[in-house]
Amino acid sequence: MRWTHAAGRCLLAVAVLLTGYVASGARADTGSGDGRGPLTLATAGDLTGYLGPLLEGWNRTHPGEKVTLVELPDSADETRAQMATDLRGGGERSRFDVLNIDVNWTSEFAAAGWIRPLPRDRFPLDTFLQPVVDTATYDGKLYAVPYVTNAGLLLYRKDVLAKEGVPPPRTWAELERAAKTIAPKYGLDGYAGQLLPYEGLTVNAAEAVYSAGGTILGDEGERVTVDSQAAREGIGFLARGVREGWIPRRALTYKEEESKQAFQDGRLLFLRNWPYAYVGASAPGSRVAGKVGAVPLPGPHGPGTSVLGGSNLAVSSRARHPDSAARLMAYLTSERVQRQVLTKGALPPVRADLYQDPELIAAFPYLPTLRQSVLAAAPRPKSARYDQVSLVVQAVVHDALTGRGTPEAAVRRLARELSAVSR
Numbered sequence: 280m281r282w283t284h285a286a287g288r289c290l291l292a293v294a295v296l297l298t299g300y301v302a303s304g305a306r307a308d309t310g311s312g313d314g315r316g317p318l319t320l321a322t323a324g325d326l327t328g329y330l331g332p333l334l335e336g337w338n339r340t341h342p343g344e345k346v347t348l349v350e351l352p353d354s355a356d357e358t359r360a361q362m363a364t365d366l367r368g369g370g371e372r373s374r375f376d377v378l379n380i381d382v383n384w385t386s387e388f389a390a391a392g393w394i395r396p397l398p399r400d401r402f403p404l405d406t407f408l409q410p411v412v413d414t415a416t417y418d419g420k421l422y423a424v425p426y427v428t429n430a431g432l433l434l435y436r437k438d439v440l441a442k443e444g445v446p447p448p449r450t451w452a453e454l455e456r457a458a459k460t461i462a463p464k465y466g467l468d469g470y471a472g473q474l475l476p477y478e479g480l481t482v483n484a485a486e487a488v489y490s491a492g493g494t495i496l497g498d499e500g501e502r503v504t505v506d507s508q509a510a511r512e513g514i515g516f517l518a519r520g521v522r523e524g525w526i527p528r529r530a531l532t533y534k535e536e537e538s539k540q541a542f543q544d545g546r547l548l549f550l551r552n553w554p555y556a557y558v559g560a561s562a563p564g565s566r567v568a569g570k571v572g573a574v575p576l577p578g579p580h581g582p583g584t585s586v587l588g589g590s591n592l593a594v595s596s597r598a599r600h601p602d603s604a605a606r607l608m609a610y611l612t613s614e615r616v617q618r619q620v621l622t623k624g625a626l627p628p629v630r631a632d633l634y635q636d637p638e639l640i641a642a643f644p645y646l647p648t649l650r651q652s653v654l655a656a657a658p659r660p661k662s663a664r665y666d667q668v669s670l671v672v673q674a675v676v677h678d679a680l681t682g683r684g685t686p687e688a689a690v691r692r693l694a695r696e697l698s699a700v701s702r
Contacts, residue, residue, distance in 0.1 A: 314602030321349045321365075322379035323358040323590075329624035337610055344603040349375065355478050359384060359666065366393035366595060376598040377607060379426060379590050381478075382414035383659040383669075386499060389417035390663030394593040396420045401605050402612060407629045408650070414658050415591045418499070422593060424608045425629040427620060429588030430652035431486060432645065434542060434550045434557055437572035439465055447574045451490075451516055454549060454577050458525035462548040469525035471538050472551035474517070474680060476673040479534050481659065482586045483551065484676040486576060487513030489657050490583030495672070495693075500662025500701055506694040512579065515686035518679045531680060543567055551576060553588055557645050558625045573645045575652045585656040589627065627653070667700045 322330065331348060338345045351358040359381070365374050366388070380388065388394045402424050404412050415423040433454075435447050443461050448454040458469025473479030488495060493509025496502065520526030530538070535552060542550040543560040545567050550556065560571045576583040592611060594604040610616060617628040621639065627649055633639055634650040662668045675696065679689035 314600055315344055315606075316600035316603055317344065318346045318376040318598075318600060318603055318607060319349055319374060320346050320377045320379065320607070321351060321362060321375035323351055323355060323381075329619065329626075332623070333611070333616060333619060336616075337607060341603075341606075344600070344606070346377075346607060355381060362388075363393070366597075367391070371597060372599060373595040373597040375595055376600065377604050378593045378595060380423065380593055382411075382425075382428075382587060382589050382591055383661075383665055385415055385423050385591055385593065386417045386661045387663055387665045388593060389420075389422040393596055394422050395596045395598070395601065396422055397424065397594065397605065402609060406614075406631060407612075408631045408634075408653050410587060410653060410656055410658075411589065411629050414587055414589070417661075423591035424593075424612055425589065426592045426608075426611060427589045427624075427626040428629050428653055429553050429627050430585040430649060430656045431482070431551050431576050431588070432554055432557065432573045432585075432648060432652060433576050434552060434560065435572050435574070436465075436467070436548050436567065436570055438570040439467070439548060440572075447572055448549075448577045449574070449581055450577050451579050451583075455520070455525060458520070458549060459523070462525070465548070467548045468527040468530075468541070468546055470520060470549040470551075471526060471530035471533055471541060471547055472517075473534050473538055474521075474526075474531045474677070475534050476677040477534060478669060478673075480676060481669045481672045482588070483517070484514065484672055485586050485657075485659055486551075486584060487517055489513075489586070490576065490578035491516075492579075494660075496660035496662055496668065496697065496701070500660065500664065500668070503694055503697045503701060505697060506690055510690045510693070511686050514676060514679055514689050516579075517676070518682075518686050518689075521680050522682065531677070554627055554643075554645055554649050555625050558643075573648050575648060575655070582655065585652045587653070587656045587658050589629070662701070664700055668697060671696045671700060 334346045334348055351361050362378060399421050407425055411425040411428045415421055415425050445457060448457060462469040472483040485495060488510045491509040491513040493507045494504045497504045538550055539552055539556040539559055541547050543565040557571060557573050560567050576585050592608045594601055598604050614630055617630045618633060620626050621628050634646050640646050660668055675689050675693050678684045679686055
């Protein structure tokens with residue numbers, strides 16, 4: 280998972296912060312009595328170190344509502360597990376007041392009663408890219424506020440395609456043909472995504488199924504819809520790539536960082552990743568700086584469908600100061616701060632107008648493409664048991680990619696095992 284996005288993770292378990300929070304417990308109760316007071320913000324991490332300074336800005340102007348940042352472990356699964364352990368714990372208080380959660384945890388956390396519904400009128404939802412708002416709702420209610428968004432892009436070596444006189448691929452067939460015939464001429468692997476069995480594989484598999492016109496679950500997880508020709512086609516596309524070698528077998532070990540490194544080291548012709556990988560590959564020191572292009576993910580007959588990445592801000596149902604929590608979330612989604620989320624953190628903002636800002640586009644040339652991808656993107660399957668859904672998808676699809684089952688058998692198994700999870 281990329282926090283969102285997508286964005287990279289250099290996540291640290293900051294024991295000092297946790298210890299400091301416990302030690303300051305006597306002060307934590309001091310508040311105004313109107314729902315305002317000190318807060319903790321739990322997050323899966325911050326590769327570029329931008330979030331601390333943003334919160335320092337809040338703390339300077341809100342001395343009675345200071346925020347302590349708690350960074351959790353480096354794996355998305357571990358981050359979710361630590362949050363869930365705290366949220367399901369007994370007692371009146373949670374260690375965490377505001378949670379920076381993966382967009383697909385919203386349904387699970389809301390269904391479990393771990394996060395509280397929010398009043399829509401406190402947040403500028405009409406200024407956001409509209410698909411991201413759907414990731415923050417469950418059962419018709421707003422349970423979180425979109426903070427950063429993300430959509431997968433196809434990065435490509437524009438210098439290589441230019442030498443061959445070939446445009447960037449719009450379809451799977453074009454991608455496959457170039458990966459098979461052009462990449463070997465330049466000593467490159469053809470195509471990679473994130474195919475290790477973890478959340479990234481769920482994303483890659485869902486994008487393949489969605490791009491072919493299929494779905495995995497419907498009715499917020501109550502109905503299993505994966506048994507379709509589209510799902511067989513999508514999983515078959517990935518499995519065929521590994522079998523035929525234009526997706527290298529080493530890609531079965533890739534998460535976001537490993538795949539990004541392979542591309543920026545000049546070992547890949549095509550890479551599916553989040554926009555942060557474009558920033559890294561284009562930065563000084565990258566072997567492919569100045570040679571990188573980005574287009575929407577391809578599909579069978581034209582542009583495909585990305586999965587929405589990113590993160591949402593939610594308030595623990597046991598938060599000590601819910602009004603301060605809502606005020607902090609409004610601050611973090613303000614236009615000024617969202618601009619810094621992009622310029623300082625290289626994370627895609629949720630505010631729609633920033634994607635049309637000429638100054639930002641000059642600094643981040645992929646923004647128009649990313650906007651197009653976000654507007655056409657779809658969320659991962661919504662389910663109150665999303666963690667189990669994702670584990671099933673990872674295990675079944677990985678078996679198909681490694682040749683331990685056909686795509687047809689994989690789809691039948693997905694339908695069977697997801698039905699068991701949904702009962």
